[in-house]
Amino acid sequence: MEIKLQNITKIFIAKDKSKTVAVNSLDITIPSGKLVGLLGPSGCGKSTTLYMIAGLLDPNEGKIFFGDEDVTDAAPEDRGIGLVFQNYALYPHMTVRQNIMFPLENIRVPKEEALIMAQEMADLVGIGELMNRKPKQLSGGQQQRVAIARALVKKPRVLLLDEPLSNLDARLRLQTREEIKRIQRETGITTIFVTHDQEEAMSISDEIILMDFGVKQQIGEPQDIYDSPDNLFVAKFLGTPPINIMDGQIKSKKVMIADGKKFKMKTVEIEQKVVQEGEQEIVQEVQTMEVKEYEFNVAIAGTKAKSQKVVVGIRPEGFVVDKDGPLKLDVYMVETIGRDTTLVIKDPTDEGRTFRVIVDASHRVKPGQKIGFSIKRDKVFMFNKETGELI
Ligand SMILES: Nc1ncnc2c1ncn2[C@@H]1O[C@H](COP(=O)(O)OP(=O)(O)O)[C@@H](O)[C@H]1O
Ligand SMILES: [Mg+2]
Missing domain, CATH: 3.40.50.300 (P-loop containing nucleotide triphosphate hydrolases)
Structure with a gap:
């Protein structure tokens, strides 16, 4: 019926x-x-x-x-x-x-x-x-x-x-x-x-x-x-982990993340050192502050749409580990399920925001590693910044 x-x-x-x-x-x-x-x-x-x-x-x-x-x-x-x-x-x-x-x-x-x-x-x-x-x-x-x-x-x-x-x-x-x-x-x-x-x-x-x-x-x-x-609502509502959302723009028929700028991010690392003091071994924790520079003026996909600011969505399975890929990102956390692995990556353009990327379990990625990614075109979506409609 x-x-x-x-x-x-x-x-x-x-x-x-x-x-x-x-x-x-x-x-x-x-x-x-x-x-x-x-x-x-x-x-x-x-x-x-x-x-x-x-x-x-x-x-x-x-x-x-x-x-x-x-x-x-x-x-x-x-x-x-x-x-x-x-x-x-x-x-x-x-x-x-x-x-x-x-x-x-x-x-x-x-x-x-x-x-x-x-x-x-x-x-x-x-x-x-x-x-x-x-x-x-x-x-x-x-x-x-x-x-x-x-x-x-x-x-x-x-x-x-x-x-x-x-x-x-x-x-x-x-x-x-x-x-x-x-x-x-x-x-x-x-x-x-x-x-x-x-x-x-x-x-x-x-x-x-x-x-x-x-x-x-x-x-x-x-x-x-x-x-x-x-x-954008539909893209965000379907899928676990959810689609990764970032600011982007279309320039000369290319999709860029953020504004194609360089981003600086401070990272604090704590290193453990073992020092010998006479007979005793002492573990010292040394804090180092590092300023890393991320370059995001990379095209992640091609498009026919006209130049404009957009919201970019990339599905977690759209990232492919590729040492020569355009995106170089630091892995913040690794979640192992067995079948595949979810990498949590801090969005360098927006502190406090993270991406989730699904990679094959065979990659054995460790937190703190820098990984190169290329992006699968059919997993990239662009949305109008005001209306949220797909572009
Ligand atoms: N009998 C009712 N009187 C007043 N508002 C209602 C009543 N039933 C539902 N609503 C309102 O209508 C909207 C839709 O409710 P509902 O259909 O129950 O949503 P859903 O099932 O998707 O959770 C909600 O804002 C809810 O508060
Ligand atoms: Mg209901």
């Missing part, structure tokens, strides 16, 4: 008459049979959007279509949706079986039939053995599966999940997100998955809708958005 939101706006008016535009002229299409991640920072209007699709909130403006059907004014129970909340919202006094059967009792499905349907759903989500337990006798992940089974048992046209994994610990979150993906594939049900976690959205979604301040920022397949962000 394709879902279409046409120019949807939702404004909340508080008691003191102050207005919050939670969702602002949102135009989106959720393709039939897909799992779509609705992603954005906390407070950007994700839940509000979901509840308008569910019919729990009315938009101030705009229309909502399920297929060709205009459901803007339809009651929630007439829309054919299954809704799962972050806190599961199970009935604590009922068993798993009773919880899952509850929506069927409401529409007076005969008991025999309801029992079979509930068991089918419980088996699908992998809790078929736990039907006689009460919610408090289940783990968080199992409770979440009960909530999903309950949402699916009426065979809804659309499954809506609002931050369904937030209350689970890290390992369960991974496991349950794989499960949700599997259940969605097996049922083929059109699913909207709300999350503020970019990694979660990237890993589970066929498509991502990225929002900020109630406004759509970009829609697309996760890899496409990551590789071609439309603006």
Whole structure:
């Protein structure tokens, strides 16, 4: 079932008459049979959007279509949706079986039939053995599966999940997100998955809708958005470690970091010396102050854009260790994961700011080393300094 939101706006008016535009002229299409991640920072209007699709909130403006059907004014129970909340919202006094059967009792499905349907759903989500337990006798992940089974048992046209994994610990979150993906594939049900976690959205979604301040920022397949962000917000929101941001400028069809100036930075080093004093060895700490000069009048990429000041973003994997490369940078800290290594580098143009660079673990870099880097062109992005739009 394709879902279409046409120019949807939702404004909340508080008691003191102050207005919050939670969702602002949102135009989106959720393709039939897909799992779509609705992603954005906390407070950007994700839940509000979901509840308008569910019919729990009315938009101030705009229309909502399920297929060709205009459901803007339809009651929630007439829309054919299954809704799962972050806190599961199970009935604590009922068993798993009773919880899952509850929506069927409401529409007076005969008991025999309801029992079979509930068991089918419980088996699908992998809790078929736990039907006689009460919610408090289940783990968080199992409770979440009960909530999903309950949402699916009426065979809804659309499954809506609002931050369904937030209350689970890290390992369960991974496991349950794989499960949700599997259940969605097996049922083929059109699913909207709300999350503020970019990694979660990237890993589970066929498509991502990225929002900020109630406004759509970009829609697309996760890899496409990551590789071609439309603006600075999108570039910064997707990716761990995040994209490295620096001031730059375009000069004669070349992208330069900073203003092509030389930068001086003071570094303090503490050296330990062992001195012999008679019979005794004494360890002395010697402090040396060094002023290093960094030259940044280096072109890191070519461009067709006209000369202007820009914001430059370079993905952490865009730095290639290359002793003849244009950027010579001091490594401040080394974070080893095993698969690869993250180098933390102090931005010489802005004290207090650091870059993160991912290199192959085989490089065995040590803190304090100076490393030469060349830059992969397709990992460099330039943004308009005022609007943040991609150049
Ligand atoms: N019932 C409400 N009354 C007033 N303001 C609300 C209400 N619900 C949400 N908001 C406001 O609308 C904005 C979007 O909220 P929400 O959709 O819950 O964001 P998200 O789910 O992305 O965290 C926020 O600024 C929030 O404070
Ligand atoms: Mg929310």
